[in-house]
Amino acid sequence: xxxxxxxxxxxxxxxxxxxxxxxxxxxxxxxxxxxxxxxxxxxxxxxxxxxxxxxxxxxxxxxxxxxxxxxxxxxxxxxxxxxxxxxxxxxxxxxxxxxxxxxxxxxxxxxxxxxxxxxxxx
Amino acid sequence: xxxxxxxxxxxxxxxxxxxxxxxxxxxxxxxxxxxxxxxxxxxxxxxxxxxxxxxxxxxxxxxxxxxxxxxxxxxxxxxxxxxxxxxxxxxxxxxxxxxxxxxxxxxxxx
Numbered sequence: 001x002x003x004x005x006x007x008x009x010x011x012x013x014x015x016x017x018x019x020x021x022x023x024x025x026x027x028x029x030x031x032x033x034x035x036x037x038x039x040x041x042x043x044x045x046x047x048x049x050x051x052x053x054x055x056x057x058x059x060x061x062x063x064x065x066x067x068x069x070x071x072x073x074x075x076x077x078x079x080x081x082x083x084x085x086x087x088x089x090x091x092x093x094x095x096x097x098x099x100x101x102x103x104x105x106x107x108x109x110x111x112x113x114x115x116x117x118x119x120x121x122x
Numbered sequence: 123x124x125x126x127x128x129x130x131x132x133x134x135x136x137x138x139x140x141x142x143x144x145x146x147x148x149x150x151x152x153x154x155x156x157x158x159x160x161x162x163x164x165x166x167x168x169x170x171x172x173x174x175x176x177x178x179x180x181x182x183x184x185x186x187x188x189x190x191x192x193x194x195x196x197x198x199x200x201x202x203x204x205x206x207x208x209x210x211x212x213x214x215x216x217x218x219x220x221x222x223x224x225x226x227x228x229x230x231x232x
Binding site: 044059 | 154155156157159161166167168169172173208210212213214216218219220221222223224225226
């Protein structure tokens, strides 16, 4: 089944940047599309971004487009989320999630990490 | 960005049957499969139904789901206290090129 471990969260001021990492293990990382999903305190799930298995395709939620960038290093079994121009409304628990396979259009996340908390506050 | 529409809450007594609806549009539910996630407090979500009506191993057969047109529903029969939690539907949207989540339904077992 595998495991996903996120890191990189913390407290950051509005307008600043932060990079999240998600390390995968126990499965062939390079065969799967990887997603980022966030959850603001007391709120529901919000999909953030996806990167295809080989890194050629990336899609973003409108709320983060132009500010967040997803990338991956399959040699390190890691997917990243570079966040710039952070806003208070970006405060959330950020999860990475593994798609069912290389196709990222299923909405079917078979494995989730435990999440890393990002707090944007002055 | 639009979301899939779910009722914010649902409830039932032990043993009852409860259904949770998820309404979308032609570009998401109408064109793609629906998945359902359960999230217990303080934990990451877990897929409970995938591809409209398939249960992963380990999910009780009390859980079932269906899809018709641009709507989907999750049914839980023989409700148990351990079923309490938040339930989300999710589907890809072909027009927006995003994954959409429903707003979530908080299930309470009275």
